Amino acid sequence: MTFPRMFSRILVSVLLVLCGATAHAERIKDIATLAGVRNNQLVGYGVVVGLDGTGDQTSQAPFTTQSLINMLSNLGVQLPPGTNLQLKNIAAVMVTAQLPPFAQPGQPLDITVSSLANAKSLRGGTLVMTPLKGADGQVYAIAQGNLVVGGAGGQGGGASVTVNHLSAGRIPGGATVERAIDSGVGQQGFVTYELGDSDFSTAQRVMDTINRNMGDNTAHALDGRRVQVKVPIGAPERVAFLGRIDQLTVTPMQAAARVIVNSRTGSVVMNQAVTLLECAVAHGNLSVSVGVEQNVSQPNALSQGQTAVTQRGQVDVRQDPGSLIRVNAGTNLADVVKALNAVGANPMDLISILQAMKSAGALRAELEVI
Secondary structure (H helix, E strand, O other): OOHHHHHHHHHHHHHHHHHHHHOOOEEHHHHEEEOOOOOEEEEEEEEEEOOOOOOOOOOOOHHHHHHHHHHHHHOOOOOOOOOOOOOOOEEEEEEEEEEOOOOOOOOEEEEEEEEOOOOOOOOOOEEEEEEEEOOOOOEEEEEEEEOEOOOEEEEEOOEEEEEOOOOEEEEEEEEEEOOOOOOOOOOOOEEEEEEOOOOHHHHHHHHHHHHHHHOOOOEEEOOOOEEEEEOOOOHHHHHHHHHHHHHOEEOOOOOOOEEEEEOOOOEEEEOOOOEEOOEEEEOOOEEEEEEEEEEEEOOOOOOOOOOEEEEEEEEEEEEOOOOEEEEOOEOOHHHHHHHHHHHOOOHHHHHHHHHHHHHHOOEEOEEEEO
16 A cells, blocks of 8 residues: 555554544434423412411402412301401412323322412422413313422511522422313324424435434425424334434534623623624723712801811813734634634623624624524
């Protein structure tokens, strides 16, 4: 074997190793979801009892008293008309939960309980049986149990201390599913995978991977987000078929260059695809300081005047000189960060610089302000 041919093979091997190291393959189940397979939100109104004097002030939350009267009436306890209940150990709450796909009757669900009125703490309380309804108004679960509140508080002598949040808590396994939701996935002979990020190249790769491993013409890309897949009619075969597809690996295309700017906190986040063209930046900091000077006017001893206090305001505006800095072109994230650091601006100033670079065409990325 000649030296040029051997050198070419070594070079190709090195390139393959480098490409394999930079490429990141992901499972189809991690980049796509099945259409129709999703969580469903449940909500209910209930009452928490057993609080240690930290419940609602019923005089300011009349619906709490009404809820208690209705609950006692359902349990066979009839209160005399006009009864004025002033209780501090109950609280009106909203109960929320997520009903996972394919949930069956008897399956436990974790629930979140949140105070509706002015309860000081739900710690130590017990949620009374509460029906949880879906968007269609049907009851899908029943909730009840003792709350777990991750906080503590105390007060005395006019001082109070609170650690974490006391007006909301959770009950692990506090709800029981009473009704199942029929998803009907794959019963028509096909399913649709929906990509997390719309990209035509990634959809094409998903389609090719499924066809290569599961048979020709099994998958068809409908657009940049949806890939339709033929599945067996029988339930056991369909489950095994979809399980194999979930484990197939695909290398997604690199995400579009994007810079995310949070104008409220001054945070700037950019992905690896961001590049810069060579440009020049001049930025000077502008600072405004406002001060108030207190002056005391003291009259003479025999003038029978009164001492007066006057205020004198002073406003100073200062602008630091900004020198013109040459920013070199950057083709990778490290070069971009190095170039932006060379400007020496703080995060809030960097937001203005990035916007100006985008307008000048030097920033090769989508600039999104949140």
